[in-house]
Amino acid sequence: MSKENNILICDDDETLCYLLKEQLLEEGFAAQTVYDGKDAIEAVKGKNYDVLLLDLNMNEVSGEEVLKFVSGHSPSLQVIILTAQSDIKKAIKCIKMGAYDFISKPYDFDDLILTINRAIDHKNLLVKTTILEEQINKNIQSDIIGTSKEILKVITLANKSAQSESNVLIEGETGTGKELLAEYVHRNSPRSEKPFVVINCASLPDQLIESELFGHERGAFTDAKTSKQGLVEIADGGTLFLDEIGEMSITLQPKLLRFLESGEYRRIGSVSNFSSDVRVIGATNKKLLEEIESNNFRRDLLFRLNVITLTLPPLRERKEDILLLANHFLEIKSPIRSPKRLAPDTEALLINYSFPGNVRELDHIIERAIIFASDDIIKPEDLNLPVTNKKNQYSNTGDEMTDVLPMEEVEKIHLVKALDFYGWDRATTAYKLGISIKTLYSKIRKYSLTQQ
Ligand SMILES: Nc1ncnc2c1ncn2[C@@H]1O[C@H](COP(=O)(O)OP(=O)(O)OP(=O)(O)O)[C@@H](O)[C@H]1O
Ligand SMILES: [Mg+2]
Missing domain, CATH: 3.40.50.300 (P-loop containing nucleotide triphosphate hydrolases)
Structure with a gap:
């Protein structure tokens, strides 16, 4: 199993946590431990885990409450309940609430690994399906945008x-x-x-x-x-x-x-x-x-x-449509769950640009800006418009584009940023970028990206 799969262990039995973590690390997983439901919720808020191994009976915040939080906040996180024999009924209730499976304590380690691997496969499939659905929805529209x-x-x-x-x-x-x-x-x-x-x-x-x-x-x-x-x-x-x-x-x-x-x-x-x-x-x-x-x-x-x-x-003769189209492309191209917005100076820059490649060029500029933007706001420099002849940006003559950072370079920089941000968790990175895991893997190979 790949090292990037992150497991969070939440159990008030510290010895169990310690042993389990050691075993998982030996198997090549990344694993962290917390000893109460409250800390589990904090951990899930701060990082994307693949699997949560969750005890039910804990002092402050119970496993059930953690599960409720997870279903709303991180629906792709797979929860495996670790339960004592006496709590089987509760565990079944948890499955109905959305947990992936349960393992009774004392656990058989091989069984546990098998269940974790199945849960990870399940999560990957879920992520893929969501992305596919999103892509299908995006492709349906083919209306002509414009009010000029x-x-x-x-x-x-x-x-x-x-x-x-x-x-x-x-x-x-x-x-x-x-x-x-x-x-x-x-x-x-x-x-x-x-x-x-x-x-x-x-x-x-x-x-x-x-x-x-x-x-x-x-x-x-x-x-x-x-x-x-x-x-x-x-x-x-x-x-x-x-x-x-x-x-x-x-x-x-x-x-x-x-x-x-x-x-x-x-x-x-x-x-x-x-x-x-x-x-x-x-x-x-x-x-x-x-x-x-x-x-x-x-x-x-x-x-x-x-x-x-x-x-x-040409687009430069219907400037009124530029922002409408830009926002349309932003909406359909931003990663799922984090739509990006144009900063006011970015809007001004777009309105004044001459768009020799018209709407297709605007589409590509926005696509590139989404990849390039470090947060949810697209700044003027994220547009990466021609820079050598500054006058071009404001002229109406449709001159050639010059000195633009190649799309591939931009993509590479952004991929590294995204992978680092999500701890090289491929599934999460692909999900957040709105691309399939397969595409992400092929891009990692294409640019020979490695974790530093
Ligand atoms: N008014 C518009 N609203 C929404 N999308 C648009 C609009 N105009 C163009 N597009 C999009 O811009 C891209 C280019 O459009 P299209 O391929 O129809 O242009 P074209 O004039 O046929 O270009 P070419 O001459 O290069 O073949 C497409 O992705 C298209 O969906
Ligand atoms: Mg055409």
Whole structure:
């Protein structure tokens, strides 16, 4: 069993405490002793233990009272009742109150170790489940946050376009929320029960994009060992989101155009036409009119796509939304049980920053600040905004980020801080950081962290 598992022994029999502690230390546990319920409560308030071995009959504060306190204060702490034969009934009552198990005195040490190990496994599982639940809850939301008149205008138009069948083109700088908006249009459209399928036109070479989009027949090309459905087929009845449409090659554009005009397409290697009922939303951070001028984009395709155009303004042009979004990210990204807040100067700094990477950048800045902040208040320096050209922070020009501490360095510093703080108790540290134990272990390995 790993050395970092902390056991608290609480029994008014000092000799028993001493022996038990020695035995546990020999087994590789960390163990502390207290001789009364009152001290047990103090100890639990000050440190995260994994298991509490708890006697029932003590002078000042009884085991039952300690158990009550633990259930409210540290529900993941596993309590094993140490009880005399005569108190079995009381021990059973304690189990009903939430104790993990009981061991009768005189105890069999092997039995006790087995029970402790099972209790630790149980605690780890409990912690993992809580984190998972939390993550699931966090992922559910995908609303568009914002109250500025600029974003409200876009949302109003998006609501209207959701009700129509027309194709939509979403324009906006990187990170302004184009994909989020596309999903919003889909979710609010009569097609919402059908699939929302995404393809990034810049992510694959031409032929692969074509085969992803329209599918292929067996033998259509060397690697086509079986036939494959295209995304337009999968999206039938729903919405197809063509991300970075400005990157689609000029040779593939006519095929897309034909599909947009007729709803018909051919799988690669097929001689028959298929048809699919798909509403298309395209997104781009390029100026497509300029792309048309330079012969990279077909004018007729643009006209098919931009029946409705939604333009997402950069974040620096809707400053009103900055704090709202920052607080939203704080809420969903702070560790469970310790939500962090922005200091007033931090708020001012954010409002005056130019956000070249828009909402995504703000998201990352907050995520980094949560890791970096030493307490519950996010201070200006925790934001780690570009420092070399101070003017940039206050300008509206969207200059490049420079001299930022690398995210990995920041993460490493914070992990060491957190691990030290929780006495290298991996389960507790992971729990407090809001990450899984597995992730914590992999990060410890990645950064070769060791306890000093
Ligand atoms: N108004 C908003 N409310 C809440 N979250 C937002 C908002 N706008 C953007 N986001 C979040 O910011 C991140 C970036 O958004 P998204 O991926 O939609 O941007 P994008 O414009 O598609 O970026 P890119 O051009 O780089 O593909 C996502 O995590 C998204 O959920
Ligand atoms: Mg995108």
